[in-house]
Each structure stands twice: as structure tokens, then as C-alpha cells.
Amino acid sequence: MNSTPAAAAVATARGVPGAGSEAGRRALRRFASGVTVLTVNHDGVRHGTTVSAVVAISREPLLLGACLRSSSAFTALAREAGVFSVNVLSSEQASLARQFAVPGRHRGDAQFADVKWTTDNMTGAPLIDGCLAHMACALTGDQEIGDHHLLTAEVLAGDAGQGAPLLAFAGQLWHEGLAALDTRTPEDKE
Numbered sequence: 001m002n003s004t005p006a007a008a009a010v011a012t013a014r015g016v017p018g019a020g021s022e023a024g025r026r027a028l029r030r031f032a033s034g035v036t037v038l039t040v041n042h043d044g045v046r047h048g049t050t051v052s053a054v055v056a057i058s059r060e061p062l063l064l065g066a067c068l069r070s071s072s073a074f075t076a077l078a079r080e081a082g083v084f085s086v087n088v089l090s091s092e093q094a095s096l097a098r099q100f101a102v103p104g105r106h107r108g109d110a111q112f113a114d115v116k117w118t119t120d121n122m123t124g125a126p127l128i129d130g131c132l133a134h135m136a137c138a139l140t141g142d143q144e145i146g147d148h149h150l151l152t153a154e155v156l157a158g159d160a161g162q163g164a165p166l167l168a169f170a171g172q173l174w175h176e177g178l179a180a181l182d183t184r185t186p187e188d189k190e
């Protein structure tokens with residue numbers, strides 16, 4: 001029964017084909033996010049995928065979440081490997097964001113042929129040179145939600161550098177030109 005005002009609003013929105021979802025998608029694209037390449041190594045098969053839907057979930061324990069399409073090859077490999085690495089792209093690395101998003105791209109090591117990388121000694125996955133940060137992660141959850149999977153993972157180790165991030169915003173990639181407002185509390189300072 002749709003007896004509450006909230007349930008009635010949902011029913012009304014869903015009754016107008018496409019209306020709510022299209023406006024909602026446009027609105028969601030106004031939420032800026034960083035861009036990562038998630039990498040994995042399952043039994044010697046290395047793979048990388050561009051993902052911007054990455055979020056910090058918990059500080060203690062340190063957990064992050066990543067949302068990937070259910071058809072994602074990365075998700076299948078990460079599920080098998082149980083560990084993966086996060087490469088946080090810098091403003092200089094837009095070409096990598098595009099490269100690791102091409103459907104039907106080379107599989108395995110060929111994906112990394114023109115990329116400088118080293119091996120993450122915790123996950124065995126590629127760590128791409130020049131990134132703003134890297135994290136080694138252990139998968140803690142894999143939940144199918146809508147047409148995506150929400151992977152949750154504990155951050156086991158990380159390294160962080162300086163520089164500007166690559167951002168995904170309004171359906172485009174953005175770099176540089178960001179001005180910091182110094183409103184951090186002393187605890188936030190690096």
C-alpha cells in the first residue's frame with residue numbers, strides 16, 4: 001500500500017515515464033567526483049577500469065565503496081582475487097581515464113603496455129606512476145544494487161602525493177583551475 005506521502009511521491013514520479021529519471025540523472029552529474037583506475041591481478045591476469053563512483057565509507061575501520069556496472073570485468077576479477085588497488089588520477093592523467101574506459105579494450109597486460117607501473121606488493125595489482133594516491137584494498141562486500149554492484153573494501157595501505165585531482169563533473173573530465181579555500185580545521189591539515 002502506498003499510504004505515506006513519501007511512497008505516494010515515489011509512485012507519482014515513477015508513473016511519468018523517463019521524467020524523474022532523466023532530470024535525476026542530470027542532477028546527479030552535477031556532483032563532482034575524483035577519478036580512479038581500479039586495478040586487479042587475478043592469477044596473473046591484470047586488469048584496470050576507470051571508476052569515479054568511489055566513496056569513503058568509514059574511518060574505523062577504513063572502508064571505501066566503489067560502484068560498478070554489473071557487467072564489469074573488473075568486478076568479476078576482484079571478486080576472485082579478493083584484493084585490488086586504487087589509483088587516484090591526477091589532473092595530468094585524463095588520457096588514462098579514457099584509456100581504461102574503452103569497451104572491448106585489450107585484456108590483460110596489453111592494457112598497460114604504454115603505461116608506467118609497478119606492482120603493489122599487497123595486492124599484486126598494477127600501481128600506475130604519477131597518480132595522486134594509491135590504496136591497497138581487501139574486498140569486504142559485494143552487493144548487487146539496481147544495475148550496479150557496490151563493492152566495499154578495507155584500505156590496507158596507501159600512499160599520497162601532492163597535486164591537483166582529475167575530476168568528473170557534468171559528463172566531462174576537468175583538470176586544474178581549482179582554487180583551494182583554506183577552511184580546514186587543524187586536524188584536517190596534512
Ligand SMILES: Cc1cc2nc3c(=O)[nH]c(=O)nc-3n(C[C@H](O)[C@H](O)[C@H](O)COP(=O)(O)O)c2cc1C
Nearest residue numbers: 049050051052053067068069072073074101102103
Ligand atoms: C570518467 C569516467 C568515470 C567512470 N566511472 C564509472 C563508474 O563509476 N562505474 C562504472 O561502472 N563505470 C564507470 N566508467 C565506465 C567504465 O570505465 C567502462 O564501462 C569500462 O569499460 C568498464 O570496464 P570493465 O568491464 O573492464 O570493468 C567510467 C568511465 C569514465 C571515462
